[in-house]
Amino acid sequence: MEKNLKNYFRLFKSTFFLSAFTFGGGYVIIPLMKKKFVDELEWLEEEEMLNIVAMAQSSPGAVAVNAAILVGWRLMGLSGASVAIAGTVLPPLVTLSVISLFYAVFRHNAAVSAIFKGMTAGICAVIFDVVISMGGKILKTKKPLPILIMAGAFVVYYVLRVNVIHIILFCGALGALVSLRDKKTGKERI
């Protein structure tokens, strides 16, 4: 795509509005990105977008940011990626800076405290809903290894308080080893 001011602005505007009006993180923003970049602007092929989504979800960090980097890069190289990142990061940066100021002032107000207390209970419900959905999928595979990892990671982290980064590194390495071994033996343990 031609690197001109108009295209940079369109890329910035698209990522900015996607980020500013999407509640609920990565899994919600992905279909909206597809709609914008594939269907509306026709900057990407559907197949390309699917690859971008797969890579964005396989990398650490926020899916929305990862996808923005890849889309920006694919369209206009490094400068495109930078513009897309700026567009994605700016709305939450502004919103949360403002909220942060009000938070410091109003947090100890009795009514605000009560509202936050209620929202905390709501957050718990949301977290457990996510855990039940994600955990249920893993139990349904009926593969012993993932289920064992899930139970083991919980005990090691919540009860034994082992450093979370060590747990992630260990499980990631285990995954790499098991999958390479499975490829040789033809089994499917994960």
Place this chain on the structure above:
Amino acid sequence: MIYLQLFLSFFQIGLFSFGGGMAAMPLIQNQVVDIRGWLTLAEFTDLIAISEITPGPIAINSATFVGTQIAGLPGALASTFGYILPSCVIVSSLAWLYGKYRELTALKGVLACLRPTAVALIFSAGLSVLVLSLWGTGGFTWDAASIDFLAAALFAAGLFLLRKFKMNPVLVILVCGVISGICQWAAKVDWL
């Protein structure tokens, strides 16, 4: 130096949060509450509530919030930049590898093992938030009288609505907040 500390903490969060959205939460708790002590568990919980009801990725929201609270706007920029830097590097190298090899067996294996890990970590973070919500800062006890019944009722009702009717999470959180606010106001009013 505080900016460097913010940068490094969020760099680690960005580097190790696999699985999107909620997966960053236990890492943020670990860095910001347990290791650095920048926020209390209660403040962290408020932050999660704010992040969920505002647009944008939870980790970017957290980076801005924590950065602003600790060191103003430059702090927010330092932590946000720290968080997205690993993404930039990894996602670009992955795109390059993907173009070359397509079939990345080892990477698929890594992700397959990190998914159950993420569930366990999110569950752990959820438990500590639930204990805070039901028992307050004193922590878990067997004494049923010390449970905040309003919080327990809101939690149970919220979970029911999410599971049974797939209600929008943002709405569930907001409604819980409003009900709690109304109860507090109703308890204060002199009805007679």
